[in-house]
Amino acid sequence: MSRPRTQAEYLARLVPPSVAGLRRRSLLAGAAGTGALLGAGLLAGCGSDSESGGAESKTVSLGSNQSDPKPKDVIAKVMAGFQTASGVEVAINTVDHNTFQENINNYLQGKPDDVYTWFAGYRMRFFAAKGLAGDVSDVWGKLSGYSDAFKKASTGDDGKQYFVPASYYPWAMFYRKSVWQQRGYQVPKTLDELNALGAQMKRDGLNPIAFGDKDGWPAMGTFDILNLRINGYQFHIDLMAGKEAWTSDKVKKVFDTWAGLLPLHQADSLGRTWQEAAQSLQQKKSGMYLLGLFVGQQFNDDEQDDLDFFTFPEIDPAIGAKALDAPIDGYMMARKPKSAANARKLMEYLGSKDAADVTVKNDPNTLVANSGADVSGYTALQKKAAELVGSATEIAQFLDRDTRPDFASTVMIPALQQFIKDPKDISGLLTSIENQKKSIFTD
The missing domain is CATH 3.40.190.10 (Periplasmic binding protein-like II)
Known part of the structure; x- marks a missing residue:
């Protein structure tokens, strides 16, 4: 199933009227x-x-x-x-x-x-x-x-x-093969290589990473993959379930790492839909895009063979790069x-x-x-995507599926958008998330 097109549609799918706004009550209570x-x-x-x-x-x-x-x-x-x-x-x-x-x-x-x-x-x-x-x-x-x-x-x-x-x-880093071949780009295997590649793309006049978070949910994919790469699958799942503290050093490291990557992301992302960001990749204005396989919807039929991807690179060798988001x-x-x-x-x-x-x-x-x-x-892309998921050691379901719907919508959407807008006060942001988490996860 493709992702919803607008934030209104996303929220309608994510949080039913019987759940929206209920902070301390169980999802089962209903309104x-x-x-x-x-x-x-x-x-x-x-x-x-x-x-x-x-x-x-x-x-x-x-x-x-x-x-x-x-x-x-x-x-x-x-x-x-x-x-x-x-x-x-x-x-x-x-x-x-x-x-x-x-x-x-x-x-x-x-x-x-x-x-x-x-x-x-x-x-x-x-x-x-x-x-x-x-x-x-x-x-x-x-x-x-x-x-x-x-x-x-x-x-x-x-x-x-x-x-x-x-x-x-599955979610991965998508790119156009023709652009990479023309520029001689190589798939990055580590975070340092990703940063170096992004810097080169900037010098070549490209947006290194296409990005659009107007609808609220795309940034969740970035958080997910960074947390999976830095802290591993089990910590990520426990964090989503309310069992770990958002104020921990582990989570702070995720946002610190993300803050370092933000300059590589397409500017003014809060005013751009995922489709518009995908079109910048399609138009060869951006070099990469972290999104789900449905990104291909924004490419013409004769361009499908030019679309390729790589899994987000390793950050901690002890964690590796085998876990990924692949909503099932x-x-x-x-x-x-x-x-x-x-x-x-x-x-x-x-x-x-x-x-x-x-x-x-x-x-x-x-x-x-x-x-x-x-x-x-x-297609070749579908076969590669199937191989990627088949080789994954763990599969996360995406933030809005791995946690309570009310927490995802009322806390994480505005929090991630606030971080993108102003990434300086990470400690304050995480304190706010943690306080709201305690309220929502207490039935």
């Missing part, structure tokens, strides 16, 4: 109540709290947020493949993406569908920890084609699996599905090579998570 949120039954699932009849039923229900025409069609074809393979009919309950996310809390507490689309990472772990998701560890025992990193991203705090990955898009979309199972046996059959199919093959055949721009899929139709 309007089940009746108000689900008034018209927009996200009323077909499931129930009973597992009776699961073994004999010939139906299973799916709650889907894939409401745009293309992904909706792909979902339908995947479910048709499952029905052919199993003889079990899938009742698909499709709801537009924003509404699905806005009502997810109440949906899972009510009568959700047997299986539903969702995200890996903190958003998965949150509902699993609250007892609102089904354990699919037994399903994982039957799956193949997934790296340890994908399994880790599907695992709850209790060590059990609650998620089956379907697709993903996939499926979860209800806590007590109406058709328990069929729900597990569906989850197993969704994690299979067959399901991935259906997805690739009908949506060749998608990167599927199962490495056993037939990806002969992938």
Whole structure:
């Protein structure tokens, strides 16, 4: 799924009305109540709290947020493949993406569908920890084609699996091969080499790193990768979960490093969208751009082969450069599905090579998570992206998926934008973030 185009759309996706502004209350509390949120039954699932009849039923229900025409069609074809393979009919309950996310809390507490689309990472772990998701560890025992990193991203705090990955898009440093070949640029392997390359690009009249944070979320990717490179995956995940202090020296080092890189970034970024920044790369005015694979949307068809990327370079040799952001979309199972046996059959199919093959055949721009899929139709860029994620030791889900939605929107968006505007008072900024974190993460 591509990123939202505007900050308003981003916030609508990120923080439902029932969560926005609630500082000390659990995400599960809701503000309007089940009746108000689900008034018209927009996200009323077909499931129930009973597992009776699961073994004999010939139906299973799916709650889907894939409401745009293309992904909706792909979902339908995947479910048709499952029905052919199993003889079990899938009742698909499709709801537009924003509404699905806005009502997810109440949906899972009510009568959700047997299986539903969702995200890996903190958003998965949150509902699993609250007892609102089904354990699919037994399903994982039957799956193949997934790296340890994908399994880790599907695992709850209790060590059990609650998620089956379907697709993903990695973040990396993108560039135009023709520009680099003309200038003789080499891929940097360390932070020092990145700084030296950026200085050379400046001398050559380029913006070293394209950058646009008008919509609030792109800067999260920069923070993520610096924290992963400087402090490692586990510290990053613990920080996102509210378990580490933002005032620690470790976090301060991230912002100090970022402050040193800011002069290499395209100026006036708070007034520029990610699309406009991507267009500066497309127009050969910028040398690099840290973004997701969807950056290619801003390139013409005849320019796609000129787009390449490298993973953000190593900063600490002890940490390495194998962790990355690669948001993963996939499926979860209800806590007590109406058709328990069929729900597990569906989850197993969704994690299979067959399901991935259906997805690739009908949506060749998608990167599927199962490495056993037939990806002969992938472009060179897609193949390289798949190899990058396959070789990753850890996969983070992006800041807004690895932490509470209210913290990401009400604290981190303005904080990162304030840092970009004035990077001098890092200590004061981190104190402010930490104080707000304590308030939000205290139910």
